[in-house]
Amino acid sequence: MLTPLIKELQESLQHTPSKIQIKESLHLCFNESTYGCQKAYPVAIVHEKTRITDPVSLTFFTQSNLIDTEGFTPCTYDDTQIEQIVAHAPDYIQRVNYMVASSKSIPKPAFFNKFKHDYWKKIQSVDGLEAVIEVTVLADDTTACEAEASLRAIIRKRKEVHQLKKLTFVWIVEIEGQSNSIERVLKHYFKEDYTVIRNAEKSYYLGWSTPLQSINMRYFVCPPQ
Secondary structure (H helix, E strand, O other): OOOHHHHHHHHHHHOOOOOOOHHHHHHHHHOOOOOEEEEEEEEEEEOEHHHOOOHHHHHHHHHOOOOOOOOEOOOOOOHHHHHHHHHHOHHHEEEEEEEEEOOOOOOOOOEEOOOOOOOEEEEOOOOOEEEEEEEEEOOOOOOHHHHHHHHHHHHHHHHHOHHHHHOEEEEEEEEEOOOHHHHHHHHHHHOOOEEEEEEOOEEEEEEEEOOHHHOOOOOOOOOOO
């Protein structure tokens, strides 16, 4: 079923100049949309000092006052702090390629830990958020097994952040040319909810699940040996 969001994405991809790489510029497609879209939206932050094993990263967190007297990181951050974590300690933050909000006002994330010694503080609420979009650039000779491995790695990582399971999940694959292998993977994981958009010399393979939780990971295109 083509939801309003998917229809907008489909239309945008059909008219995006092929010289632009969607992975870097997808947010520009939402300029005229009622939806909001933020690139590299944070969904998890390291929870406690004892989990930061890299000395350089630990120094950064300590000197930036991002660890309290009990050894825990904050629950909220401003944009500058997020940028600094990405720059100085990228292994201790998780971000999705794009987060879509139901309005232009994109909610700021707040993080919480379910258990005292969790590795990650994860996003506390997805109120006001609509979808997670992940974009992968593959070659036209990518095998179905390679495409599946790429998709499953993304899905597993996103399902670990439990609140994200409630959102629509969208996977966009950009390639030069065409690929039956990628379409085979889309059909396996998204059933009827996928489409292929041809745009000049590029193809965009678009699959979606509402919500992410609905994607069945039990069966494989290429079962493990």
